[in-house]
Amino acid sequence: KRKVSNYGTTINRELENSDVMEVQQYFENKQAESPGFCYSMEVYAKNKVRSVFWTDARSRIMYQEYGDCISFDTTFLTNKYNLPFAPFVGVSPHGKTYLF
Structure with missing residues (x-):
């Protein structure tokens, strides 16, 4: 159990602050697949999100x-x-x- 917990903690540290980039990549892929998909993101420094809109x-x-x-x-x-x-x-x- 301890090894699994430690491994999970290591993964979380590696992925920290990458969720905004992952969302943006997901939106870019969706837009490439479907021209009717559009989005807008406002991001502050250090990948802090101010707003996200998509349709x-x-x-x-x-x-x-x-x-x-x-x-x-x-x-x-x-x-x-x-x-x-x-x-x-x-x-x-x-x-x-x-x-x-």
Whole structure:
């Protein structure tokens, strides 16, 4: 158990502060695969995130179709970074919700 725990700690140290770069690489790959995917990131020095926005082709189509009523709720906070998570949600005329 101790060896596994120590190994996990070593991996965490090696990956520290690389999560922002991994997210950016993931977004770049998604954008290359799907031209309808777009994103924007604001990063401070030392890979500290200020904001991240992303959307895909399906969400953009749903926004064009059902963007008359939009909910923007920032009450969700992440545990690790304490940043607000603010999904854009639309409601169709039939009461169905869509993530934009």
